[in-house]
Each structure stands twice: as C-alpha cells, then as structure tokens.
Amino acid sequence: METRLERLDENFAATGAGDGLSWYDGRRLCVEGKAWGDTERFFDRFPFRARDRVPGPVWELSRYSAGMAVRFVTASSVVAVRWRSLRPELAMSHMAATGASGVDLYYRLEGRWRWVATGRPGAFPDHSQTLLTGMEKGIEREYLLYLSLYNGVENLEIGVAEGEPLAVPPVRQTKPICFYGTSIVHGGCATRPGMAYPAIISRRLDRAHWNFGFSGNGRMEAAVADLLAELDPAVYVLDAFPNMNADLIWERLEPFVRILRKHHSTTPVVIVENILYQNAVLLPDRRRMYESKNEMARRVVEEMKADGFRGLILVEGAGLLGSDGEGTVDGTHPTDLGFLRMADVLTPVIRAVLSS
Numbered sequence: 001m002e003t004r005l006e007r008l009d010e011n012f013a014a015t016g017a018g019d020g021l022s023w024y025d026g027r028r029l030c031v032e033g034k035a036w037g038d039t040e041r042f043f044d045r046f047p048f049r050a051r052d053r054v055p056g057p058v059w060e061l062s063r064y065s066a067g068m069a070v071r072f073v074t075a076s077s078v079v080a081v082r083w084r085s086l087r088p089e090l091a092m093s094h095m096a097a098t099g100a101s102g103v104d105l106y107y108r109l110e111g112r113w114r115w116v117a118t119g120r121p122g123a124f125p126d127h128s129q130t131l132l133t134g135m136e137k138g139i140e141r142e143y144l145l146y147l148s149l150y151n152g153v154e155n156l157e158i159g160v161a162e163g164e165p166l167a168v169p170p171v172r173q174t175k176p177i178c179f180y181g182t183s184i185v186h187g188g189c190a191t192r193p194g195m196a197y198p199a200i201i202s203r204r205l206d207r208a209h210w211n212f213g214f215s216g217n218g219r220m221e222a223a224v225a226d227l228l229a230e231l232d233p234a235v236y237v238l239d240a241f242p243n244m245n246a247d248l249i250w251e252r253l254e255p256f257v258r259i260l261r262k263h264h265s266t267t268p269v270v271i272v273e274n275i276l277y278q279n280a281v282l283l284p285d286r287r288r289m290y291e292s293k294n295e296m297a298r299r300v301v302e303e304m305k306a307d308g309f310r311g312l313i314l315v316e317g318a319g320l321l322g323s324d325g326e327g328t329v330d331g332t333h334p335t336d337l338g339f340l341r342m343a344d345v346l347t348p349v350i351r352a353v354l355s356s
Contacts, residue, residue, distance in 0.1 A: 026156030033068035067211025080159030082128035086152025095189035100150035149187035181239035186213030225259035239272035273317030
C-alpha cells in the first residue's frame, strides 16, 4: 500500500491557528459517490446541465450529498472534521440530525469497514468536531467518511495532527453500484449516513456506490433514466415503487429500463418490489396499495423478459423489512434495523449478480 498512496503536501494544508491540526480540503481526497465532474457545487449529485431537464424537486434533492464519501489514509493520533451545511433544517421530525446533516466515519480493519465515530452537526451552517483522539501514532489507517444524507455539504475539511500528513488511497478499480429510488434509497430515516442500505451493501461488497434516492420523487422519469444511462455501473438497483402507483409502474418501468438497456445492453438491472407497509396488517386499503403495485411490477418484468430483456432480477418486497413490524419509524421509512434487514436481503442478490 505504501507505494500506491498519494501523499498530500502539508504545505498545501490550511493550518488552524493554535489548534495543533493541519486541515485538508476534502475535495482533494478520494471522493466516492460523485458520478459527474460538471456539478454546480462539488458535492452535488447531478451535473449542472440536469437542472432544466429533471423535475424541480428532483434537482433540489440532487444537491444533497447522500451516498458521497471520502477515503483517506493517515497515521495521525487525531482525526477531526469540519463541514458546512447547505440548508438550515438539520433534522426532521422523524429523522435525527446525525443522519440528515451529520457525517459518519469508518475505519478499515482486517479488510472490513468498521464504524468508529459520527460527526454531529451543531448550529447552522458550520460544524466542527474531533472524531478520534489518543490513537497510537505511527500506524497508517484507512478511513471512509460518509457525508450528510438529507442536506448538502458546501465544503468539507479533514484535520490531522500537525506533522502527520494525509495520504490518498488509490481509486477502486471495480465499477460502482448505482442505486435509484425514493426516500428509502435516499436514506430516510437512518440515524447516521453509514446506515442507509446502499451504504451498508457498499461496505459489505467493498465497492463504491452512487445514491440517486430522491425523497418523495423517485418516479422513473425518462430524463432521470437518460442521466443514469450516462454512467457505467456494475449493476443498476431500481427501488422506486413507494413513490409510484400501479398505473405509473405500467407507464414508466419498461421505458425506464429500455433507456438504460439502450446504452448498457448487458448491465444487470435489479428491480426491488414495494416494501410491505408495516401497519398494513390493520389497514386493508394500505395492503391493497402495495399488493397492486407489486402485482403490476411482476407483470411488467415478465413482459420485458418475454420481449427479450435479459439480466433483469426482481426482488420480492415481502422479506425486506422482516415480519415483526419493528423495522420502520412510521410504517414506511426504515430505522437502522430496517436498513440492515434490507441489506441482508439485497446483498446476496447483488453479490450473485456481480460474480456471474
């Protein structure tokens, strides 16, 4: 690993006055989850040219940094972070500020990613926190820092002890996983950014990912498909049905996949059925809602397969959140437990696709 690291020149670090730390611009690190370079703000998810192509709410949500992360290596005994949030609403009534607007630090231990610290946002807009201190010096460690799920990040800096410069690990050579969908893909309502199910799957498979979850607005517009088709992922994972009804699934699912297939004829497409709403056991209308959507999804997928589409995998919604009703905040949006359960179902599916 030593010969492959790009060591950042400490002369380019902005040294804090009297705090004993050297601060490095996060944009100079190994940034993952950023699919395009031509963004208006560095940590936007869509390119600037998409602003007038996609629905307005999708564009605004694309300015949230969900799924983005920075990797870095340091032997510092201290790791600190400071970041600026885009919007003043740091939390929601059903989602903690740590998940919506915080940052989340992982450390590679014996080949696997392990959580070590969470950056809690303070008063808007600027936040600063020492994440780790007192570690043994002289041991290089690789870190992965997830950015906010339901807020944008205007800027990000990593602080290390003076005299312990940062290094940038090599870019992964494997293709990322591309997730598209609703607030569930987006990460609502994880208590911290690393607990969104796309992030959990990404760590388990040790592969970067793109998160294109758009809260309340995952409706499979053709303009969004055109953008996703510009990318070259290992697999597309489509989880948009909670924002659609059966008629919209009939209208948009096949054209959306067709656009992806036009540019990527062999890239697998995993289609995730609607979750089973947790309170539907008492609400027959709510039960009929997801049943009708999933029945339509199965029909469309079967018709696509009969029409010659290959590499389509449909994942049933029944087991995604478990059967005890404990997997959500409000019957729809997963808790951390719910996201772990979703990852448990989807990880082996995606792993099998990647190995085939």
